[in-house]
Amino acid sequence: MTISRRTFIAAAAAGAGAAASDSPARADDRSEVRAPALRPGDRVRVIAPAGIPDARLARGIEILEGFGLAVEPGDHLYDRYGYLAGTDEARLADLNAAFRDPGVRGVFAARGGYGTQRVVDRLDLDAVRRDPRVFVGFSDLTVLCGRLWTGARLVSFYGPLMNWTDARTGPAEIESLRTAVMTTEPIVLTSDPAEPSAAVAAPGVASGPLLGGNLSMLQAGVGTPDLPGLRGAILLFEDTDEAAYSYDRMLTQMIRADALRHIAGVAIGQFTNAPVVSGQWTAAQAVQDRLGGLGVPILGGLRIGHGNGQLTVPLGARATIDSTAGTLTVEPGVREPGHGP
Secondary structure (H helix, E strand, O other), X not given: OOOOOHHHHHHHHOOOOOOHHHOOOOOOOOOOEOEEOOOOOOEEEEEOOOOOOOOOHHHHHHHHHHXXXXXXXXXXXXXXXXXXXXXXXXXXXXXXHHHHXXXXXXXXXXXXXXXXXXXXXXXXXXXXXXXXXXXXXXXXXXXXXXXXXXXXXEOEEEOOOOOXXXXXXXXXXXXXXXXXXXXXXXXXXEOOXXXXXXXXXXXXXXXXXXXXXXHXXXXXXXXXXXXXXXXXXXXXXXXXXXXXXXXXXXHHHHHHXXXXXXXOEEEEEEEXXXXXXOOOOOHHHHHHHHHHHHOOOEEOOOOOOOOOOOOOEEEOOEEEEEOOOOEEEEOOOEEOOOOOO
């Protein structure tokens, strides 16, 4: 994200007590819904529910076209309204149009930043339920991934935005995106010891739906329908430009709100651009201190998030973390076209 979230996180969380996330139901009580895998020739829509895309968007569109997909822009993709990619009404119109058009089989977010929270409550969930399709986004789009799950049980994909940066995301990461949305192969990620979050660990094996996303957005979602119930789930989180105390504060808020009660395990992505202060905890040390007492397996070092080498994973699909093997294994997030959910 390019816009600091600290100014609105506290306000978003204010007044949130026992949240919707503390539902007695397990995260896997109802079967997930998987969209059909994308195929060459399928129409896909690029929309901007949050921040303003820039010249890098052309590269993201080129990559999708390289998959053989027919890429079309939302009507308001290039709008500007302050720091938002168009007015709320314009961004909402593109969002709902993408999920209502029966010819559109995939929806890709152009950019994160901020703004999805302002429109997500008016997402046409009836349209999503009638005709599930692939959705890919991350960062600020965490709230949309969460709402697709809580409102329609739709598996979405935590993966690159189309405002693409080749310096950060190369051929292996392009293939990770393609494999996730165009094949029914399971996804296996291995912990990278070079990632700062690799220092966070707790032994064991755990399975459950993989749910979560950007930690700032998860914490801001406490008390809203955006935050999935995490009972029995593998919590995934990552963040960028946050200090160690910020990770502590956000996780502490979620613990106090009982959002992390009875989770099965924790998978941790990238701690990108986390400042290091001499003599103080690193982000990894702060997270270890906060989560180590939960008594669940924890696997860090996953290349998911805002850092180099960003990989794509399905949110809502069943996953297993093995902290000894250092692996996160996720079931396919799409199904063969013509088969059941």
